[in-house]
Amino acid sequence: MLGTASLLFAQAVxxxxxxxxxxxxxxxxxxNAIGSSLSQGTNGYGLGPIEHWHGTGVVATSxxxxxxxxxxxxxxxxxxxxxxxxxxxxxxxxxxxxVTTIYDGIGIFTAPNPGVVAPIVVxxxxxxxxxxxxxxxxxxxxxxxxxxxxxxxxRNDIGQQNxxxxxxxxxxxxxxxxxxxxxxxxxxxxLFPYARDxxxxxxxxxxxxxxxxxxTLFSALGANFNATIxxxxxxxxxxxxxxxxxxxxxxxxxxxxxxxVPTIAGPMIITSTGGTYTPSADQMESWVxxxxxxxxxxxxxxxxxxxxxxxxxxxxxxxxxxxxxxxQKNAPGEVDYxxxxxxxxxxxxxxxxxxxxxxxxxxxxxxxxxxxTPAALCYTPAGQPNSQQWYYPNQLQDTWLHHGQGSxxxxxxxxxxxxxxxxxxxTCSFAGASGIPGTATQPxxxxxxxxxxxxxxxxVLDDFPNPTAGAYPYTYIVITHW
Numbered sequence: 001m002l003g004t005a006s007l008l009f010a011q012a013v014x015x016x017x018x019x020x021x022x023x024x025x026x027x028x029x030x031x032n033a034i035g036s037s038l039s040q041g042t043n044g045y046g047l048g049p050i051e052h053w054h055g056t057g058v059v060a061t062s063x064x065x066x067x068x069x070x071x072x073x074x075x076x077x078x079x080x081x082x083x084x085x086x087x088x089x090x091x092x093x094x095x096x097x098x099v100t101t102i103y104d105g106i107g108i109f110t111a112p113n114p115g116v117v118a119p120i121v122v123x124x125x126x127x128x129x130x131x132x133x134x135x136x137x138x139x140x141x142x143x144x145x146x147x148x149x150x151x152x153x154x155r156n157d158i159g160q161q162n163x164x165x166x167x168x169x170x171x172x173x174x175x176x177x178x179x180x181x182x183x184x185x186x187x188x189x190x191l192f193p194y195a196r197d198x199x200x201x202x203x204x205x206x207x208x209x210x211x212x213x214x215x216t217l218f219s220a221l222g223a224n225f226n227a228t229i230x231x232x233x234x235x236x237x238x239x240x241x242x243x244x245x246x247x248x249x250x251x252x253x254x255x256x257x258x259x260x261v262p263t264i265a266g267p268m269i270i271t272s273t274g275g276t277y278t279p280s281a282d283q284m285e286s287w288v289x290x291x292x293x294x295x296x297x298x299x300x301x302x303x304x305x306x307x308x309x310x311x312x313x314x315x316x317x318x319x320x321x322x323x324x325x326x327x328q329k330n331a332p333g334e335v336d337y338x339x340x341x342x343x344x345x346x347x348x349x350x351x352x353x354x355x356x357x358x359x360x361x362x363x364x365x366x367x368x369x370x371x372x373t374p375a376a377l378c379y380t381p382a383g384q385p386n387s388q389q390w391y392y393p394n395q396l397q398d399t400w401l402h403h404g405q406g407s408x409x410x411x412x413x414x415x416x417x418x419x420x421x422x423x424x425x426x427t428c429s430f431a432g433a434s435g436i437p438g439t440a441t442q443p444x445x446x447x448x449x450x451x452x453x454x455x456x457x458x459x460v461l462d463d464f465p466n467p468t469a470g471a472y473p474y475t476y477i478v479i480t481h482w
Contacts, residue, residue: 028081029092031154036141037065038074038153043230045246045253048154049079049092049136053227053248056162057128062102064153066118066141071105073116079136079157089152093138106140106150126160131249133159161228161249170275171233173198173222173268173286198222199268203289203363203477206256210243213255217245218288220252226273233273237288238266256290261322262481264352265289265430289352289363291324291479298327303336304413305463312410316459318342320349320482326356329463330473336461337404337411338478343453349482351431351451351459353401356477363477401429402460403451411458418451419462453482 031048032038040052040062054060064072077093077100084091093099101109105116118141126134135158143151204216225247226232233247235254240263242254252270267286270277279286302313313336316323320343327336343349354363402419406412418431431451451457459478 029155030090030152033089033141033143033146033151033153035065035067035145036139036143036151036153038137038139038156039063039065040137040156040158043228044156046157049081049157050154051133051157051159051246051248054126054158054160055228056131056160056164057126058160059123059125060158062122062124062137062156064118064120064122064139064141066151067143067145068119069117070142070144071112071114071116072118072120072139072141073104073106073108074102074122074137074139075109076100076102076135076137079155081155086152087148088140088146088150091138091152092155093136102137106142108140128164129160129162131160131162131166133157135159159227159248161226163226163228168224168226168272168274171222171224171270171272171277173220173270173277173279198286199288201361202287203265203291203361204256205293206258206260206290207243208258210257213243213245215255218242218254218256220254220268220270221250222252222270222277223250224272224274225249225252225270229273233270235268235270237268238263239269242268256288260290262350263290264322264350264479264481287363289354289479290322291477292322295477296323296325298325298336302327303330303334305333305335312337312339312458315339315341316480319344320347320480322479322481324477324479326358326475326477327461328473328475329461332463334463336463337406338459338461339406339411340453340457340459340480341406341408341455343455343457343482345453345455347453347482348450349403349431349453349457349480351401351403352479353429353461353476356475358475400462401431402462403431404458404460405454405456406458407456411460416460416462417454 028046028049032050039050041054041060043054044050044052052060062074064074066072075093077095078097079092080094081092082090083094099109102122103113103116103120104110105113136155137158138155139153141151141153142149198221200219200221201216202218204218207213207215220235227247227249233244233252235242235244235252237256237260240257240259242260243257245253245255265287267279268288269279296314298313299311301309302311304310313327314325316325316338318340325338329336340349356363400419402416404411405415405417451459459480461476461478
C-alpha cells in the first residue's frame with residue numbers, strides 16, 4: 001500500500017555534516033503520545049521523528065495504537081518538522097505538497113471510514129529501491145482522554161537499505177583506509193564536510209547513564225552499518241561499549257557513558273553484520289575524546305621561552321578527577337607547564353595533549369587539515385605512521401608530552417620523569433593509554449605507560465623549534481584524569 005506512493009516521496013539520504021558540539025539528541029516534532037503511537041515493526045530509532053529501516057523488497061508492518069475502538073487516520077507526505085503546531089500535537093508533514101491518505105477513520109481528507117479503528121495493523125510491501133528514506137507517515141488518533149479529544153502520533157520516517165544488490169561487508173569509517181586525502185586548512189566555520197572527519201563531534205561530555213543520551217550526541221560517519229536489524233551494529237570506544245541511539249546505513253548516533261570518563265579517549269571499533277572495523281591507533285579520525293563540562297584556559301602569557309613570560313601556564317586541581325585546559329603555542333621553543341602538585345604519590349595519571357580548533361570544537365588530526373611541511377600523509381594499510389596529531393617535520397614532533405617535577409610554586413626546569421617522546425597521534429600523545437589497540441607513531445615505545453604521581457607533579461608540553469613545522473600560533477587541549 002505504501003509502495004504505490006514511493007515515487008512521490010523518494011529522497012536520497014543526505015551526507016551528514018559535522019556540527020558543533022551539542023548536549024542533547026535531536027528532536028524532530030512530536031514524539032509518540034501515551035496511548036497513541038505509530039510504528040513500522042520493531043526496529044525504530046529516534047525520539048520523533050522515529051526512523052525505521054527495512055531491507056529492500058521486504059514486507060513490513062505498520063501498527064497504529066490508540067484507545068481501543070477509537071477512529072484513527074494515517075497519511076503519507078513530505079517531511080517538514082514543525083510544519084504546524086496544533087492543539088493535538090506538531091504536524092510534521094508538509095501540507096503544501098502532495099499528501100496520500102492510507103486510511104481515514106476520522107474523515108479528515110475523505111469521508112470517514114467507521115471500520116478504521118485502533119489498534120490497526122497494516123502489512124505492506126516495500127519496492128526494490130536503492131538505499132534511502134522513502135516514506136514519511138504520521139497518524140491521528142481520537143483520544144477521549146485528551147482535552148481536545150485527539151492526539152497526533154510521532155512522524156515515522158521509513159527507509160530501506162538495499163542489502164540484496166549491495167550485500168553488507170565489513171563496516172568502514174571515513175576517511176576510508178587506502179583513500180588519498182588532500183589536506184585542507186583548519187576550519188573557519190562550525191561545519192566540517194563529509195568525510196573529512198568521521199566522528200562529529202569528536203569530543204564532548206558523557207551521558208549520565210545508559211539510555212539517557214543527555215550528554216554530547218556523537219555521530220560516526222561511514223558505510224555498511226546494518227540499519228535493518230536492531231542491535232546488529234555495535235561499537236566501543238577504547239574497549240568500552242557506547243550507548244547507541246540510532247543506526248543508519250552511513251551513520252551511527254551514540255553517547256559516551258560514565259565508564260568512558262576515566263579513559264579520556266580512544267579509537268572507535270564498530271561491529272556489524274559484515275564484520276568488524278578496527279582502526280589503527282594512528283588513525284586519529286576514529287578517536288573519540290571525553291571532555292569535562294568545564295574547561296580551563298591557559299594563563300595569559302604563561303610558559304617558558306618563546307614569547308612566554310616564565311610563569312606557570314595553569315594548574316590542574318588536586319585531588320583530580322576529569323579536567324581539561326586549553327592553551328596556545330605562541331612561538332617556536334615555548335614550553336608550557338601545568339601544575340598538578342598535591343596528587344597522591346603513586347597515583348596513575350592519564351594525560352592527553354592534542355591540537356584543537358576552537359571554531360568547530362574539533363580536536364584536529366593532520367588528515368583533518370593541519371598545514372604541515374612536507375605534505376600530510378594520512379594513515380594507509382601499508383602502515384605508514386605519519387598521520388600526525390602535531391606538525392610533522394620528518395624527524396621530531398614539535399611538541400613532546402612530559403611528566404615533570406617541581407615545587408608547589410614552580411617546576412624544576414629539565415626535571416622530566418617520563419616523556420611520551422613525541423606528539424604523534426597514537427598512544428605517544430596519551431600517557432596511560434596502554435589499552436589502545438594497534439601500532440602508534442613510535443611502536444618501540446608502545447603501549448605507553450601511565451604517568452605515576454610523585455606529589456610534586458607538573459604536566460609539560462615541550463616545544464622544539466623547527467622552521468619547517470608550520471605556522472604559529474596554534475591552540476591545544478590537555479585532558480587529564482587521575
